Amino acid sequence: GENVEQHPSTLSVQEGDSAVIKCTYSDSASNYFPWYKQELGKRPQLIIDIRSNVGEKKDQRIAVTLNKTAKHFSLHITETQPEDSAVYFCAASQYNFNKFYFGSGTKLNVKP
Amino acid sequence: NAGVMQNPRHLVRRRGQEARLRCSPMKGHSHVYWYRQLPEEGLKFMVYLQKENIIDESGMPKERFSAEFPKEGPSILRIQQVVRGDSAAYFCASSPGSGVSYEQYFGPGTRLTVT
Numbered sequence: 001g002e003n004v005e006q007h008p009s010t011l012s013v014q015e016g017d018s019a020v021i022k023c024t025y026s027d028s029a030s031n032y033f034p035w036y037k038q039e040l041g042k043r044p045q046l047i048i049d050i051r052s053n054v055g056e057k058k059d060q061r062i063a064v065t066l067n068k069t070a071k072h073f074s075l076h077i078t079e080t081q082p083e084d085s086a087v088y089f090c091a092a093s094q095y096n097f098n099k100f101y102f103g104s105g106t107k108l109n110v111k112p
Numbered sequence: 113n114a115g116v117m118q119n120p121r122h123l124v125r126r127r128g129q130e131a132r133l134r135c136s137p138m139k140g141h142s143h144v145y146w147y148r149q150l151p152e153e154g155l156k157f158m159v160y161l162q163k164e165n166i167i168d169e170s171g172m173p174k175e176r177f178s179a180e181f182p183k184e185g186p187s188i189l190r191i192q193q194v195v196r197g198d199s200a201a202y203f204c205a206s207s208p209g210s211g212v213s214y215e216q217y218f219g220p221g222t223r224l225t226v227t
Contacts, residue, residue: 001170006154032214043116043203043218044155051214089154095214098207099145099168102154 002027004092006103014111019080021106023090024072030092033073034100035064039086047088048075080110114139116206116219117186124225131191131198133222137206143167144187145216146179149201161187162209194226 003026013019023033031052036044050057050064050073057064061080066073077084087107091100117136125131137144143162147155160168161181172179176194181187191198201223205216 034215036218043220046215046217049215093214098143098214098216099157099160099171100147100155100216101157102147104154 002030002092002101004090004101004103006090006106008106009104010107010109012109012111013080015080015082017080019075019077019084019108019110021075021088021090021108022072023074023092023103024070025092025101026071027092027094028068028071029094030101031095032093033064033066034091034093035075036089036091036102037086038089038105044089077108080108082110082112084108085110116141116204116217118204118219118222120222121220122223122225124227125194126227127195128193131194131224133189133191133202133204133224134186135189135204135206135219136186137204138217141206141208141217143207143209144181145205145207146187146189147203147205149203149221151200155203158189191224194224196226199224199226 006023034049037047038044061078063076087105089105090103093100146158149155157171159172159179176192178190201221203221204219207216
């Protein structure tokens with residue numbers, strides 16, 4: 001089955017700096033990669049996703065890049081704000097099988 | 113448009129009791145997924161259901177755990193004879209279905225505590 005690894009497990013940045021979270025996956029058949037943000041005690045919320053036919057996707061301060069050859073994808077958050085502080089999870093999936101394989105999470109702390 | 117609903121939000125059970133967790137998908141969604149999250153860990157897939165069908169239960173423990181999504185009513189995750197190791201947050205997610213959208217929307221979770 002698929003194995004998703006996520007790094008770093010914790011990340012502390014100063015407000016206004018950029019944050020980068022990296023994930024690798026093992027199954028070359030995976031073709032959908034969502035990112036979720038989870039605040040303490042809350043539900044995971046989808047913040048951005050990318051499909052394997054695209055190398056990069058951007059939504060305001062958030063961007064995701066995908067390297068299919070190397071089987072890794074990354075989340076980039078620019079101009080970080082204290083409200084970006086949360087745990088971020090990457091996931092990998094195949095269109096027709098739907099179940100998500102999640103990484104272990106990155107706890108992002110943005111210091112004001 | 114109400115999101116994914118789960119109840120109860122918190123559930124306390126003694127060892128050996130049964131736990132029933134309910135999930136109502138978003139309106140128009142026919143696919144339901146259950147995930148388990150242990151403290152300080154990621155989410156682990158348990159089971160994927162459509163109405164009246166279990167599509168993939170490869171993440172479900174072989175014993176004590178079962179899930180259903182009846183024609184009418186919510187999806188239910190049932191844990192029999194709970195043990196302390198079952199203490200976790202159980203999240204339900206829903207999606208419109210294959211070929212339409214691959215996004216999964218999560219409910220608020222049920223936090224199960226086994227004493």
